[in-house]
Amino acid sequence: MAESPLRVVIVDDHPVFRAGLRAELDDTIAVVGEAADVGAAVAVIAETRPDVVLLDVHLPGGAGATVPEGSTGGAEVLKRAAHLVPGTRFLALSVSDQAEDVVGVIRAGARGYLTKGSAGIDVVKAVHAVAGGDAVFSPRLAGFVLDAFGAAAGETAAVPDELDRLSAREQEVMRYIARGYAYKEVAAELFISVKTVETHVSAVLRKLQLSSRHELTAWASARRLL
Incomplete structure (x- = not known):
């Protein structure tokens, strides 16, 4: 008997990117929702309770959901939604490769971080890895996290x-x-x-x-x- 596909929500404020990403995911992944801002993201994540959320780092707040100064939209989604869906994993997928963005969203609770230049097959593998409990990073970004959390560990x-x-x-x-x-x-x-x-x-x-x-x-x- 074939395993059920992983249920995924895509959060990104660019509809063309969401459509392109959807097209690159294979049949082991089912997209059960999409959102373009913080408010809509929290709502659809709470409603669908997906296995994994593919989350852009920089998002607008949306109706009734402002983004505090110094925070990114992706980190705000994590702060507001993670406790609502404790079984859901979050994988950041962003054009940004800045250390502060990578470390910030990981500190907020994301299990990994890929840049938007990643191939579709790599995104699929990352979704499965994160769903299974592993951490996944684009190779050039892993050092930011290791440096930050290594220092924090003393x-x-x-x-x-x-x-x-x-x-x-x-x-x-x-x-x-x-x-x-x-x-x-x-x-x-x-x-x-x-x-x-x-x-x-x-x-x-x-x-x-x-x-x-x-x-x-x-x-x-x-x-x-x-």
Whole structure:
């Protein structure tokens, strides 16, 4: 029996972008609602209770929903809607690649952040990953989050014994994966096959007693390994 498609809401104030994104999503994802501003977004999210919300960072407030000074529309949606739908995950999808936007929306509760230049297949993969509890970032943006949350964690020093469990190649792979690189991108960077990357990742997670890429990112960030 086939699995039910993931239920997604798209929040973006550009209708052409919403239509284009809708067209690029495959049949494993069902778009159950759309919104163009903060007020409409909170309403449709509360009504449809989707698995994942694809959320632009900069949004107008809309009727009865002003955006406080210093806040982005996306962060405001998270503040107002997340407690209404505790099972819903939020994935930021924005043209902005500014550190303050990335860190701000992640602090507000988003599970990942992709730039709008991301390919449709990458968005689909990210939606599934976020729905499954992982954190996903465009590779060049992951460093902003790691820097911000590593500092907040008190810059915990790496424990030599933990790193000694990993081979030199496993440590290389670990750093790329923790930064948000896809397996294919890691393979290209290290001139190895995707299958080899998968093998190394499995070994890293097993040796460090971690269960997901999200936990690996948190582990590496806390130890200032990136």
